[in-house]
Amino acid sequence: MDARREGKVAPIEHGTTVERTSERELVITRTVNGPARLVFEAWTKPELFRQWWVPKSLGMSLLSCEMDVRVGGRYRLEFAQGDARAAFFGTYKDVTPHSRLAWTNEESDEGSVTTVTFAEKGGKTLLVMHELYPSKEALDAAGGAADAMEETFEQLDELLGTLGASV
Amino acid sequence: MVQYSRANFDASFAALSDVTRRGVLEQLGRADASITDLAGKFDMTLTGMKKHVGVLERAGLVTTEKVGRVRTCKLGQRRLEAEAAWIESYRQLWDARFDELDKVVEALKRQKPKEKVNGRTKRR
Numbered sequence: 001m002d003a004r005r006e007g008k009v010a011p012i013e014h015g016t017t018v019e020r021t022s023e024r025e026l027v028i029t030r031t032v033n034g035p036a037r038l039v040f041e042a043w044t045k046p047e048l049f050r051q052w053w054v055p056k057s058l059g060m061s062l063l064s065c066e067m068d069v070r071v072g073g074r075y076r077l078e079f080a081q082g083d084a085r086a087a088f089f090g091t092y093k094d095v096t097p098h099s100r101l102a103w104t105n106e107e108s109d110e111g112s113v114t115t116v117t118f119a120e121k122g123g124k125t126l127l128v129m130h131e132l133y134p135s136k137e138a139l140d141a142a143g144g145a146a147d148a149m150e151e152t153f154e155q156l157d158e159l160l161g162t163l164g165a166s167v
Numbered sequence: 168m169v170q171y172s173r174a175n176f177d178a179s180f181a182a183l184s185d186v187t188r189r190g191v192l193e194q195l196g197r198a199d200a201s202i203t204d205l206a207g208k209f210d211m212t213l214t215g216m217k218k219h220v221g222v223l224e225r226a227g228l229v230t231t232e233k234v235g236r237v238r239t240c241k242l243g244q245r246r247l248e249a250e251a252a253w254i255e256s257y258r259q260l261w262d263a264r265f266d267e268l269d270k271v272v273e274a275l276k277r278q279k280p281k282e283k284v285n286g287r288t289k290r291r
Contacts, residue, residue, distance in 0.1 A: 016262035018254050026257075032274035038279070039256065044269045052267035081224045127265070140193060 007062065023136035028129040035097045036120035043101060043116070044069040052088070054079070070093050122136035182226035187211070188219050192228060199241040220282065230237075 018032045032039050042048045050065045063078040063085070069092055076089040087107060094102035099118050105111035119126045133139040140158040182188055186210055194200060194208060206216035220240055223229035231244045 016258055017263055018258040018261065020254065026254075028258075028261050030261065032265065032269055032272055034269075034276050037256035038275045039268070039270050041275065048271055048275075049271055053272045055260075055267050057263050085277060137193070 018140070020034075024133045024139055026131045027132070028127075030127045032125045032127060033123075034125060036118040036125045039096045039118055039125045042094075042099070052061065063103070068092070069095055069101075080090055110134055110141065112138070112142070182222050182228055185219070185222075188223055191216075191219060191223065191240075195229060195240055195242045199239050201237045201239050203237070205240065 006073040008023060012051065018028050021027045042052065044066045044067070046067045049067065050062050050161075051060065054060055054062045060079045060081040063080050065073040065075075065077050067073075069075075069091055071094065073092045073095075075092065076087060079086045079088070088105065090104040090111070092101070092103045093113065094100055094115070098120075099117075100116070102113065103117040110133065112133045114131045115132070115152050117128045119128070133142065183192075190209060191205055194205065194206075200208075202213060202216050202220060205211075205220070206213050209216065211219075220229060220231065224231060224243070227243050229240050231238050231240045
């Protein structure tokens with residue numbers, strides 16, 4: 001694997017956008033520099049998926065990643081952040097190779113259904129993700145969860161600061 | 168590397184870190200309410216609710232107005248900023264994730280140079 005040549009990957013212009021398109025829906029877009037079949041592969045093979053789903057800046061690590069990518073198949077991701085553990089799981093609803101993937105998020109009763117489409121053009125792939133929540137309140141609460149995550153980071157920083165100071 | 172910008176998450180995030188205060192904002196999103204109403208809805212003492220509203224008010228998320236003996240609370244301008252801020256934090260997460268995805272796809276491209284699959288012939 002010669003993937004480690006940092007800096008070889010040219011920065012591309014196709015930044016990530018997030019938009020709340022309705023009370024119940026978020027849409028995330030991004031263009032990835034590669035053909036749809038490879039992007040799809042990176043999304044459906046656990047050994048590839050785990051290389052990117054948890055960016056280092058998130059401050060979490062992925063403990064396990066099980067994915068049975070077929071309609072009705074289940075996935076389960078387990079994370080650690082310090083001593084905290086969290087699991088995310090659900091069911092694949094649509095698996096159309098190289099063009100479409102959909103799954104449920106069942107860790108909460110109010111979880112979203114996520115649909116990703118892969119549209120290839122000129123060797124690049126436009127990803128469009130829809131996250132549809134059962135209600136406005138559920139999406140608002142997901143925003144609350146994002147706030148809570150930020151809070152967790154700050155607490156972690158404080159804790160690390162404290163530990164650093166006491167050593 | 169993506170840095171979570173502290174500047175975006177100052178007072179409003181501290182204010183939003185509490186489940187009751189998030190509930191109060193949701194409640195005020197539906198209708199203005201007095202502190203007494205809010206204390207009742209959240210099964211809390213008036214003093215406790217005044218503290219929460221005070222935190223939200225200092226963060227600019229809520230404004231209050233006293234008419235007669237009743238202090239009415241409504242959403243402040245920064246409620247919208249708070250929503251924009253969480254969407255931005257979410258965007259940063261996905262951006263960092265997709266940056267990593269780009270690297271994985273880049274590595275796959277080098278492993279599997281099947282780029283000539285597209286037989287685009289210039290024919291009329």
